[in-house]
Amino acid sequence: FFPVGPETVLIKYIHKLTSFIYPYVRIQIPEYTGQGMKRSEAFTAIEAYLSDSCSQRANKLKADLGKDSSKLILSMDDHEEVTDEFGGAKFWWSSSSRSTRQPQVLSWYPAPDEKRSYKLVFHKRKRQLVLDSYLSHVLKEGREVAVRNRRRKLYCNNPGGSGYGYRSGVWSHVLFEHPSTFDTLAMDPGKKLEIKKDLDAFRKGKDYYAKIGKAWKRGYLLYGPPGTGKSSMIGAMANFLDYDVYDLELTTVKNNVELRKLFIETTGKSIIVIEDIDCSLDLTGKRKQKGKKEEGASEEKKNLPPGQEEKDESSKVTLSGLLNFIDGIWSACGGERLIVFTTNHIEKLDPALIRRGRMDKHIEMSYCGFEAFKVLARNYLDVDSHPLFDTIRDLMEEVKITPADVAEKLMRKSGDEDAGSCLENLIQAMNKVREEEASKQAHASTEEIVKGEEEKSGAEEEEASKQAVRSGEEMDGEEKRGSRADGVL
Numbered sequence: 041f042f043p044v045g046p047e048t049v050l051i052k053y054i055h056k057l058t059s060f061i062y063p064y065v066r067i068q069i070p071e072y073t074g075q076g077m078k079r080s081e082a083f084t085a086i087e088a089y090l091s092d093s094c095s096q097r098a099n100k101l102k103a104d105l106g107k108d109s110s111k112l113i114l115s116m117d118d119h120e121e122v123t124d125e126f127g128g129a130k131f132w133w134s135s136s137s138r139s140t141r142q143p144q145v146l147s148w149y150p151a152p153d154e155k156r157s158y159k160l161v162f163h164k165r166k167r168q169l170v171l172d173s174y175l176s177h178v179l180k181e182g183r184e185v186a187v188r189n190r191r192r193k194l195y196c197n198n199p200g201g202s203g204y205g206y207r208s209g210v211w212s213h214v215l216f217e218h219p220s221t222f223d224t225l226a227m228d229p230g231k232k233l234e235i236k237k238d239l240d241a242f243r244k245g246k247d248y249y250a251k252i253g254k255a256w257k258r259g260y261l262l263y264g265p266p267g268t269g270k271s272s273m274i275g276a277m278a279n280f281l282d283y284d285v286y287d288l289e290l291t292t293v294k295n296n297v298e299l300r301k302l303f304i305e306t307t308g309k310s311i312i313v314i315e316d317i318d319c320s321l322d323l324t325g326k327r328k329q330k331g332k333k334e335e336g337a338s339e340e341k342k343n344l345p346p347g348q349e350e351k352d353e354s355s356k357v358t359l360s361g362l363l364n365f366i367d368g369i370w371s372a373c374g375g376e377r378l379i380v381f382t383t384n385h386i387e388k389l390d391p392a393l394i395r396r397g398r399m400d401k402h403i404e405m406s407y408c409g410f411e412a413f414k415v416l417a418r419n420y421l422d423v424d425s426h427p428l429f430d431t432i433r434d435l436m437e438e439v440k441i442t443p444a445d446v447a448e449k450l451m452r453k454s455g456d457e458d459a460g461s462c463l464e465n466l467i468q469a470m471n472k473v474r475e476e477e478a479s480k481q482a483h484a485s486t487e488e489i490v491k492g493e494e495e496k497s498g499a500e501e502e503e504a505s506k507q508a509v510r511s512g513e514e515m516d517g518e519e520k521r522g523s524r525a526d527g528v529l
């Protein structure tokens with residue numbers, strides 16, 4: 041027996057009384073939860089769910105552009121109510137927003153000015169139905185609607201160059217509208233099909249990845265000379281999978297901690313891209329040089345003011361930081377991510393970075409072959425065959441030309457330029473490349489001959505001098521000395 045004051049007893053009775061008169065349960069879903077600045081996923085899903093079901097019923101609606109920018113997506117306006125039915129029960133949804141602007145409070149992490157939230161009200165007898173099935177139904181439907189309506193985004197981690205304040209380390213985004221697709225991408229058809237199959241298997245592989253105990257992600261390494269379509273390939277992948285793209289600029293990431301923060305902030309169904317990985321950082325072969333570097337670093341450290349050393353050490357993204365980013369424990373959060381690296385110099389990369397399991401698939405983007413050329417000809421000139429194709433096929437076997445150069449030649453400069461003259465341009469360009477190659481080779485080989493001859497004549501001279509020495513030895517006195525000197529000179 042606990043002695044309780046009269047107020048407690050009173051409150052207890054008031055609760056009982058209100059639940060008798062007002063037999064409803066309320067659930068509040070705020071837009072931002074906890075201390076994080078991250079938008080609640082539940083809120084987003086509910087927003088989408090309600091937008092789908094309320095457009096028929098609510099009176100006050102908000103509109104925004106949908107996926108193809110031609111259709112308006114309606115959603116519930118603030119302070120609006122809709123009812124929903126599920127499993128024979130009725131549910132009331134309402135939205136509210138409350139201004140929280142506090143001008144006198146200065147904060148490093150300013151809170152959003154408005155606190156928005158959704159409220160769900162239902163009869164307490166339906167509590168079990170809500171917990172067992174209604175909420176999961178709402179989330180599932182909502183997520184599907186959100187995916188259907190969403191406009192894909194291109195995120196980058198360099199918001200206007202401001203490297204300080206609460207904005208640093210946060211992604212900013214624009215709409216992703218890259219025109220490249222697998223149809224416009226010029227490469228060997230077999231290879232293209234293989235990549236498409238691989239991506240498809242990945243997209244559908246949720247259960248498979250769970251079964252084999254791997255995080256649902258896949259790494260691609262695209263390598264090859266400039267202008268062979270690595271960036272275009274990333275665009276095509278994003279369009280094929282309908283994923284968002286995160287373009288990670290490593291040089292602006294201050295340290296490993298920030299890298300991890302960026303990674304956690306990425307959402308599922310996305311491609312994380314690091315372009316020119318060999319230039320981004322001194323990640324190349326760092327592990328091997330570690331010992332040497334540390335020696336040097338400790339000497340440098342001596343000259344730094346106290347406190348500076350620590351900062352310097354932690355102010356870099358390191359190879360191990362990047363490896364953790366790719367396959368550390370954090371990479372399992374969220375799931376369904378593709379990580380793509382591009383480089384022009386695969387040989388410069390640390391093998392640890394590109395081993396299978398991290399970079400599961402290595403794709404070489406190379407010079408334009410005849411099959412790739414045909415794709416470009418179809419896209420740029422609308423031709424599938426042409427009398428000049430045979431010449432081009434022969435030339436392509438000899439000459440290294442990038443798809444970017446081919447594309448440039450095939451682009452119609454004026455409206456009246458016909459396919460034939462574009463192809464002629466291409467042939468001319470390839471002939472020029474061939475001549476240049478030939479003259480370079482000729483130059484190289486004449487150099488070799490000259491070098492060879494120099495060596496040969498050098499040897500002859502030496503032989504002659506030896507001869508002279510030998511013959512001189514046979515002489516005697518003054519003459520001997522003189523002739524030897526001649527020989528040497």
Ligand SMILES: Nc1ncnc2c1ncn2[C@@H]1O[C@H](COP(=O)(O)OP(=O)(O)OP(=O)(O)O)[C@@H](O)[C@H]1O
Nearest residue numbers: 224225226265266267268269270271272443444447
């Ligand atoms: N395989 C290709 N198929 C179709 N177009 C291509 C292809 N490769 C290059 N192009 C054309 O050339 C341009 C440059 O290509 P892209 O930016 O993809 O090259 P990259 O390999 O990323 O080069 P870099 O290594 O310099 O970044 C593209 O805009 C595209 O028009």
Ligand SMILES: [Mg+2]
Nearest residue numbers: 270271315382
């Ligand atoms: Mg590129």
